[in-house]
Amino acid sequence: MRLSLHTVVPRVWTVELRPRAGGPLLVCPRCAPRAVSLQASAAKSDALRHLAAHARGDALAGHLRTCQCRQRECRWHPRHRGCAGPIRLVLARDRAGRNWRLADACTACARAIPYAAVVPDTATDMAVPGEGDGCVRPQRAATSPGLPSATRVREMLAYLAAALPACTSAAARLVALQCALRVDGEGSVTLADGITRSMRLGHLHVIWHELEQAAWLRSDPSAQRFRRFDLLDPSVLTQVPGRRARAQAADWALRQTCRPAVRRQRAVARLVALQIAACTDDHGRGSIETIHLTRTAGISSVAAATLLDQLARVGALDRWQLDPATDEVRWTSRPC
Numbered sequence: 028m029r030l031s032l033h034t035v036v037p038r039v040w041t042v043e044l045r046p047r048a049g050g051p052l053l054v055c056p057r058c059a060p061r062a063v064s065l066q067a068s069a070a071k072s073d074a075l076r077h078l079a080a081h082a083r084g085d086a087l088a089g090h091l092r093t094c095q096c097r098q099r100e101c102r103w104h105p106r107h108r109g110c111a112g113p114i115r116l117v118l119a120r121d122r123a124g125r126n127w128r129l130a131d132a133c134t135a136c137a138r139a140i141p142y143a144a145v146v147p148d149t150a151t152d153m154a155v156p157g158e159g160d161g162c163v164r165p166q167r168a169a170t171s172p173g174l175p176s177a178t179r180v181r182e183m184l185a186y187l188a189a190a191l192p193a194c195t196s197a198a199a200r201l202v203a204l205q206c207a208l209r210v211d212g213e214g215s216v217t218l219a220d221g222i223t224r225s226m227r228l229g230h231l232h233v234i235w236h237e238l239e240q241a242a243w244l245r246s247d248p249s250a251q252r253f254r255r256f257d258l259l260d261p262s263v264l265t266q267v268p269g270r271r272a273r274a275q276a277a278d279w280a281l282r283q284t285c286r287p288a289v290r291r292q293r294a295v296a297r298l299v300a301l302q303i304a305a306c307t308d309d310h311g312r313g314s315i316e317t318i319h320l321t322r323t324a325g326i327s328s329v330a331a332a333t334l335l336d337q338l339a340r341v342g343a344l345d346r347w348q349l350d351p352a353t354d355e356v357r358w359t360s361r362p363c
């Protein structure tokens with residue numbers, strides 16, 4: 028069978044950030060050993076950049092890509108629900124952040140893999156142009172410009188959950204989301220005063236500092252009135268959808284966090300409200316696995332429950348419940 032011929036293509040790339048005095052060493056099984064240590068603060072960015080380069084080099088048409096997790100009998104995640112959904116590029120790390128893996132996986136497996144996130148709409152898109160055989164191309168379908176802003180925001184929040192340190196504050200996550208969606212082709216982003224005002228975040232300089240410490244962005248000291256930054260995350264720099272579509276998603280996210288019900292809440296409550304809005308369907312119903320909610324907001328499950336109660340009290344959602352069978356949070360809310 029034609030497809031089985033292609034399943035030998037190992038669309039899995041790994042690197043190890045091996046601790047060493049003077050900074051971690053990037054060890055890639057496919058590349059010659061390196062002698063130079065990395066700066067600890069930039070090591071993660073370097074690892075991601077290295078993995079992305081391998082993925083670009085091993086380009087494969089979308090319809091030939093298969094779930095690499097399934098090919099390993101789904102050993103990457105605890106429960107097996109069966110493969111489903113489009114094949115995406117999934118970034119995963121181990122608990123300690125030492126081993127990093129970029130791989131093709133179906134959407135269902137991607138959701139089940141711990142410490143993993145779908146790499147959103149990136150230039151590591153493997154579809155080979157000019158193939159018109161009518162096969163489904165999941166990656167293309169997933170990155171079509173018609174995607175609603177909510178989906179783009181949801182994917183970016185999930186990606187940032189893997190790309191940013193677990194201890195990143197909710198305020199910094201909200202800022203990172205705006206930066207990632209508004210970045211230009213050169214990797215620069217300018218947050219006008221109006222945007223930062225709408226975000227209602229005090230101590231902005233502390234937030235910039237936090238993201239700089241995570242080696243996620245670098246501020247441009249020459250920018251005065253506007254806040255200008257260079258983003259250092261290679262996956263965010265190479266998004267395929269145009270700036271307009273991404274800016275629309277950023278505006279949508281801003282509107283969600285400026286709704287009367289949540290405007291005066293703390294940043295962490297606004298972040299959870301945004302996640303809820305991004306996962307709510309046209310009928311006002313939504314669900315999300317608890318582990319994804321807690322990871323994207325950087326909070327514990329107990330804190331998530333408290334925040335959901337709080338959001339229900341202020342009218343941001345009608346009611347919510349935890350489904351113990353699937354470990355999903357489900358809710359209903361009125362469209363805003």
Ligand SMILES: [Zn+2]
Nearest residue numbers: 055057058081
């Ligand atoms: Zn390599």
Ligand SMILES: [Zn+2]
Nearest residue numbers: 096097101136
């Ligand atoms: Zn799997």
Ligand SMILES: [Zn+2]
Nearest residue numbers: 094110133136
């Ligand atoms: Zn799968």
